[in-house]
Amino acid sequence: MINKKRVNKVTKLTVASAIAFSALAQPLGTLVTVKAAEVPATAKAESKLLQSTGLKASVPVTFENTQFTSTAEGIPGWSGATVSTTAVNIIESASLGTRKADGSFDIDTSNIKPNGQGGFRITAKGTPRMPAIQQIIDTVPGVTYKISYKVKTISGDSPAIQSALAYTHCIAGSGSDVVFIIGQGIGPIESLGTVLSLTGTFTASSIKTPITLGTTPYFKGRETGSYSRYTSVVDYFDISLTATSTGSITSPTINTVTDNDTVVTGTGVAGKTARIELPDGTFRTGTVGNDGKYSIEIPKQAKDKVIKVLLYDGQGNVSPEASTTVIASTVAPPTINTVTTDDVVVKGTGIPGATVTVTIAGQDRTATVGQDGNYSVTIPAQAVGTEITAKQTLNGKTSDPVSTTVTQGTVAAPTIDNVTTDDEKVTGTGINGATVTVKVGNQDYTATVENNRYSIDIAKQPVGTEITAKQTLNGETSSSVSTTVTQGTVAAPTIDNVTTDDEKVTGTGINGATVTVKVGNQDYTATVENNRYSIDIAKQPVGTEITAKQTLNGETSSSVSTTVTQGTVAAPTIDNVTTDDEKVTGTGING
Template identity: 25%
Template sequence: SNWSVGVPAADVTALNDGTSTISVTVTTAAGNSGSATHDINVDSSVASISFDAISTDNVLNAAEKGQDLILSGTSTGLTAGTTVTVMLNGTAYTATTDATGNWSLTVPAADLATLGEADYTLTASATNSTGNSTSTTANLLVDAAAPVITINTLAVDDILNATEAQADLVINGMTTAQAGQTVTVTVGGINYTAQVQADGSWSITVPASAVSVLTDGNTVITASVSDIAGNPATASHNLTVDTAAPVVTINTVAGDDILNTTEHGQAQVISGSATNAAPGDSVTVTINGNSYTTVIDANGNWSVGVPAADVTALQDGTSTISVTVTTAAGNSGSATHDVNVDATAPTLAFDAISTDNVLNAAEKGQDLILSGTSTGLTAGTTVTVMLNGTAYTAVTDASGNWSLTVPAADLAGLGEADYTVSASATNSTGNSTSTTANLLVDAAAPVITINTLAVDDILNATEAQADLVINGMTTAQAGQTVTVTVGGINYTAQVQADGSWSITVPASAVSVLTDGNTVITASVSDIAGNPATASHNLTVDTAAPVV
């Protein structure tokens, strides 16, 4: 006979994991009983499974996509040997758990090659021996496309000229790598780094000290970056370093670099050449504020015509021609050339005589050099100088300068007066010129005196505790400096309009003067530099009588 009973779900749920025993007793109508037991195993625990990090960061870059990929993970509630099934892009891969629940499998590189640039969801599932199933997922981003990096034009035109080579060089560009990635730029064997900005831009600055040592020629600059997946990209950019300045030569003008009266009224050609320059490079010629432009010809030569009106406007003397050649790289080279215009009378001028046109006693006692300048006088022209009825001669040098010496013996005959010195000369074309200069002879030393001190030239105990006024008179000019020395300390005063002067010695310095005689000196020089000194005795008597 069969029997059956229903056990409510609540009672089944109350069973604990492990072995549960079922006991059954059957009793007949006669009262006889029979029993039996039966064990069942309760396994209500849930198995679990998880992925380890895939390729360390769950991102597959180009290098990782080109090799086999190991997928691994852990589990709980699965006995050793349980099959784990992993699905990737519609393909199933299997592994078995080991005694600790770990599992791993290999996805061939050939399968990975079919994966596009996308974010893939991997699933892993398994069923334990009691029929409990578990599954989990993991994301895998396939990012095998290399980023793009570019370098912008350098130094405006990809040419580094001499001026630019002395300044910082900014190198920048764009990249598709993610913001925050590091860009490494190599210039002249030195690496510089920058961070990718939110807009994909990057920028580094090469300091002037590193730019200046780049050698002329082609310099290859490289910039490299890796995206967040580790895919690298590199760009290179050529920078031409051209720091050689043109060397400019200016030919002789008008045959001898002198414009005479006839040439001064005619148009003139200014010409020359340049090295380190190419045909077509610009040439600017400037003279007397006027500029004329041309270009270098195929032979490296250049020339410009200066109209007669501009030549005629040149003043007598030296006119400087300035020529600047500028290359396509922006390097400039300049040269100057002097021409002498001799179309009118020459000129003469004195330099300052004895620095201030005043001869003091010391200067009167030594030889005197008279010198000056001239225009329109060729080298070797005689200049005649007259002083106090005596003639002295000099010759001009190549620059028109001249100098001569008046002996001290001649100067000794000069009295205290203002003398007119004249200079005259005649140039090679017969044009004469003359000029004058004044020379004041002031060889008399000034006089300086010191007034009575402390009423009676005696400093008593009371006076020694107060300021001490020291004053006097001098014949030196107003504004000259008087230096007074008291007890080894110098004090200064200015000569007033009436010739007086005054200084105050503070009480702190007066009080330390020792009893006895103190010599006070006052010195001054007049405007011509003649010195004078006076001394004055001051008796210091601070000892109180003992009564």
């Protein structure tokens, strides 16, 4: 019984072998490009229609690590391979092993080494399997890709068959899907070191396509034993990959994706394949339904990551990319800075571009968060204990609210009314409900402000005593104010009795006070010592008015007065009286 699959496979291998032999038989400089199978006639017609409109779409594609930087374990993005020299579709993986001391990696009996100049150097020994390096790229079925690179032969010891020392191969795909892109003899002896630029194209038939670069020494025959005789050293560099679609499909849309979503949805042309590119460079595909919608499962993605989508039809037509940035499934609440009774602006932080809503007593006020992440909302000054809430909205999602309570701001200092030596109370103004603390000497006295006034009992204080006051409200204390006790009412001095005999006016007064005595139009002064004063005057007749007042610390008392009274009265004299006299005469005080 014949195994049809086996027959088909053998047939394809034979075709591939023929391709390889044909390539090897080409003269130096010939570029061989083998295209994929023809697309159906309907696809051709659609492609032709799109081309006639002049529409083209660039397809994002790139090689990884085209500088061929390496680690001890290998060359990231690239793997080793070997390719049959008789059938290029027979490609097998080959371990690169670990990096050797000279920076090279072994591939079978050959080796490859990053050349430090944006490429690699391959030392190819003639064997039935040529050494190669391979990378699997993401491709769009139906799209044509162009691979370009440069090669330079460093050395070779094979006979100069058709003036070439080595052969470079570029192969797309694997197994039955192999496309032989480039097969080129390089490096004639007389031009070692000459740079040769090569380009080839292939049309992708799947979403993943291996690209293999292989090198073999140029040899004349394929008889066993001839392979191991020769070695060629070739540099590869400036390796690039581009793709352009035949025509353009209308760009799809992509709906908002949150960090909690596991499905990407959007719209596009019915029947086309939607390809989702995730932030890690991997892809997911799905078909746009007859309703023009697609839905493709994905792993959850982190906030701020970018997801891209394009459409293709497998016939070379691709849409421009659409993209979206992953947003948070929930919006974090904003912050509110401390708000005091002094403040007329609420400030805080939020997500740039979000709308912050500040609510006070049921009234909303809004502001947009700036690019610096800050917001500010103007408000009237609020009383202590007022609750203020804030929430923010972004992309139709609103955060939970946060709140703060208004605290006491700056407390104004109280006032102190004038305090004199007469006073037994300290009074002044303050903030209703505040506690006023009055300090006299080392003694504190407190009272609560009511109707904007306070009153505190104290003992009478001498002139010059300092009194301070401060007030505390809701845990905040004002600065202190102070006053100095001034002189109160000065009592009038006393005047001792003054007689016609006296040449002094005396009396009592306040120690240190200046007593002013007025006799007629004449003023006399003296200072009170030991509560007494004494002022010299001329003797005054009976009835003379004498006034006195005293001044202390700038305050003057009322006046007191007295009238000079009769002093001691001398006895009269009697003249001699005889028997003849009928009169008694003598001297006395007039009146």
